[in-house]
Amino acid sequence: MPVGESSGRTRPDACPGALQVHEAADGPLARVRLPGGAVSAAQLRVLAGCAAELGAGVIELTSRANVQVRGLRSPEVFAGRIAAAGLLPSPAHERVRNILASPLSGRGPDGLLDVQAMADALDRALCARPRLAALPGRFLFALDDGTRDVAGLGADVTYVATGRLLLAGADTGLTVAPDAAVPLMIDAAEAFLDELSPDGPRAWRIRDLPDGPAAIATRLRDGRPARTNAPNALDAPKAPQAPHTADAPQAADAANVPPSPARRPSAGRIAQRDGRVAIEALVPLGRLTSAQARALADLGRPVRLTPWRTVVLPDLSPGSPGSPGSPGSPDSSGSPKSLGEADRIERTLAAAGLVTDPDSPWAGVTACTGRPGCAKALADVRADARQWVRSLGRAPATPVHWAGCERRCGLPRGPVRQLIATINGYEERQE
Template identity: 65%
Template sequence: MSIADFSGRVRPDACPGALQVHEAADGPLARVRLPGGAVTAPQLREIAACADELGSGVIELTSRANVQVRGLRSASAFAARIASAGLLPSAAHERVRNIVGSPLSGRGATGSLDTQPMVDALDRTLCSRARLAGLPGRFLFALDDGTGDVTGLGADVTFVAAGAGPGRLLLAGADLGLDARPDSAITLMIAAAEAFLDERAAHAAWRIHELADGPRRIAARLNGLTAGPPGDSDDPDGSGHSGGSGGSGEASRHAAAPAESPESPDPPAIRRAGRIAQRDGRVALEALVPLGRLTPAQAVALANAGPTVRLTPWRTAVLLDLSPGAADRAADTLAEAGLVPDPASPWAGVTACTGRPGCAKSLADVQADARRWVSGLDAAPPAPVHWSGCERRCGLPRGRVVQLIATEDGYQERQQ
């Protein structure tokens, strides 16, 4: 598929997958979709083994809770092993299985719905529709358990649970009054994706917000399928989406860096790590993954530490359904592996782009520089800090951020 970006160029949709890899400066990069961030322990061990045996040993977490394996020596062998692990249910749809979900999936204090079964149902339905293989690789679905944690990601189509009543269907982050119940939400989300394909037929758009008046146009096509008609919105143009300061800016950054997430979706003021009380009396444990990179050994440690693993859009890992004692043991295990279950850690709020050697445009090895900088801290920095290898500033979080941008003469500090 070839479409024009906002600068008028015509280029293919280059989002990588497990079959279509991205030729990065450090070798082929493959992206494995994990709907809802869900991955079984055997699957995580296999990803770790592939990174160790077929790649450079680098596993990256993305802003859609997927994983990337860098420096592949045999892309075909990698794809075969990923398929055998059950992570490639449809070769035709593998790059469009972009589904995020609330990591706690109804277990937390404010979540009201177990969204993971809905994530799985949406994935199956998506893969069963041949036409939806034509969705752009950046089109995003989200299912929010009522917590509001993934609502702000600016997904193209978001279902938000609302206790015992009907939830809402958001389009590009805009609430147009579309009611949706859990038992009908998947049908509506699929219909919205098909409506987008109808609307984009004459337009160069990868996301709903890139269509002129996109949310309203999609809502109009859904009228009659929902429990309530579209209503007025304070955000008629869908500009409430996250992931960029504007449509053209997001598009240009995506074009330059096919690796996922030129914009980190999580509000940087939230420090994520530590124990989380589940409503059933058990415990979830969230661990920071420094700079969003796992080694194969760390991936195996995660797989061995708890019965249920969820990767998150803010590049952390959550272990679910632990007893208090098991949570203590898991925290020790993850800390020994170099992961960070402490919200006060110097790693809290520190992010970085890929940098050298993975990105040919980078002017510095920002990952190494950021690690050296963090090693000299005693506590988390007062504001989030993002390290960038060039002016594209890939991975830049929203909100107040201290930016350290590599130049020919060292790093330049800016405030966002």
């Protein structure tokens, strides 16, 4: 297990934010929270300008669908710009606005709810509760639209659109209607703070607490009986299960929340239920250059960032079958004016260096920061990963993660081939 996942901590959480920056080896690093991974074209343009004018020229995508800007020359100016762009609604809560959401938000074949609207409501409720500014910067919420793409990411508090509430990934047996889910998730965060011991080891996550999921579930049942275990407004969930014992919270069962296999980054078109399409593009090694960010912003469309360090543009017209540039057309070299909306955007993304080919060698290849940005790294893993990818003809069969040291920061979930830098070169492991 990577060092960053250990419990029994003795130091305060130092997770960076937009105001509390991290002094990295290459200069101050700021992290901006984007609840649900949502960012507007105007906001993305501001971030691109900040990266180019104040930082190292890149925007890093994180595994929580947030963004980082490295090498800041003026953290104060950066904070002022993102605040003006609406990316800092509550300075007191800016490090705790960690909210994942299914990127398609109900549009896909298995989606049941618009969870982006719920993410926005959760963000507002979180910022409105002064006490919750004390949450650790690692505490994580997730809203799954029924696709089960984020339900398996181990968030502290997860609402699945089938009506289930998960705590640290465990099925608590609690069900809740969609209109009551946000208040209950806020209550769960309050219950976590209630469980913290002033004298014991510091807990950053529910899983750090003794019997954490069961303890939080008990507080929710005792304190909110009208909200929990109530009839659900959705058709899918079953009746609530019996309360779990404190020493054995039940894992998600197949009848309620089927286990989610680790999702690897993907690229290409995704059919929406309304006949339109979304395009998901890989961002090589999770780093957007300022020019790439501007190209995305110039599309003038909302963008969804994902926990897999990809970008999604939903609600695109697919184009008429047989039209120039459309799939299956005998002439795929149509002029920009004759191309369908999705075709034009695919071309723009590809021209910017973003990957829309699902078989690209970049699919499944990740890396930590490495040298020179991290003082603990023993190699420039990003440069080594780029050179290695250039030798491939297609996507590796198993995801590959390049790590600069034993901490293995950014290690994806699921089976991963790991290339870990040591003083004697790279050591390969398979987990």
